[in-house]
Amino acid sequence: xxYSTDTFGDPFxxxxxxxxxxxxxLIVMAEEAVADMPLETLEWYHEKFILDYFAxxxxxxxxxxxxxxxxxxxxxxxxxxQSPDIGPDHHETITLYKYLEQALRAQKKVHEADEVAExxxxxxxxxxTEAVEAEKSLWDQFILEPxxxxxxxxxxxxxxxxxxxxxxxxxxxxxxxxxxxxxxFLDGTD
Numbered sequence: 001x002x003y004s005t006d007t008f009g010d011p012f013x014x015x016x017x018x019x020x021x022x023x024x025x026l027i028v029m030a031e032e033a034v035a036d037m038p039l040e041t042l043e044w045y046h047e048k049f050i051l052d053y054f055a056x057x058x059x060x061x062x063x064x065x066x067x068x069x070x071x072x073x074x075x076x077x078x079x080x081x082q083s084p085d086i087g088p089d090h091h092e093t094i095t096l097y098k099y100l101e102q103a104l105r106a107q108k109k110v111h112e113a114d115e116v117a118e119x120x121x122x123x124x125x126x127x128x129t130e131a132v133e134a135e136k137s138l139w140d141q142f143i144l145e146p147x148x149x150x151x152x153x154x155x156x157x158x159x160x161x162x163x164x165x166x167x168x169x170x171x172x173x174x175x176x177x178x179x180x181x182x183x184x185f186l187d188g189t190d
Contacts, residue, residue, distance in 0.1 A: 012058035023063045030056035039075050044083040050076060069103040094123050
């Protein structure tokens with residue numbers, strides 16, 4: 001059976017009550033599960049291994065191996081921040097930050113833990129702000145937009161055209177950079 005980590009408040013609570021020998025055996029099994037993909041070679045799209053390392057982190061935290069947990073969590077946070085689907089403000093990344101804070105506090109790295117806690121707090125504030133904005137957005141959608149469409153019926157089309165133009169410019173800029181970095185030899189100006 002597989003469970004989404006989103007369904008648990010703290011997925012590592014399942015480890016509570018296990019004796020140290022069982023925990024040590026689980027860590028050995030976790031190490032074997034990730035042996036084919038060292039942490040240093042992991043990329044953001046290696047989802048299975050990221051989840052395996054996340055599970056291993058829980059074992060480290062519950063076994064008191066906070067330095068190992070910190071190292072793994074920092075790598076996982078970096079990967080989640082690199083992911084185009086997840087990014088630095090995604091709830092999975094913030095969950096990793098919460099565990100990192102826990103590992104840092106267990107090592108008495110108070111200053112670093114406080115910095116991480118501040119990042120978590122800022123994210124929570126940002127989510128509250130976004131919720132308020134979403135509420136305003138509903139008001140705009142049902143009250144202001146119908147009024148604006150009467151006053152300026154072509155506004156949405158113009159906004160969509162402008163958005164597409166921006167995307168095209170960004171795409172061309174990205175392609176020029178790639179072309180310059182990888183295919184400079186095609187220009188004939190070495």
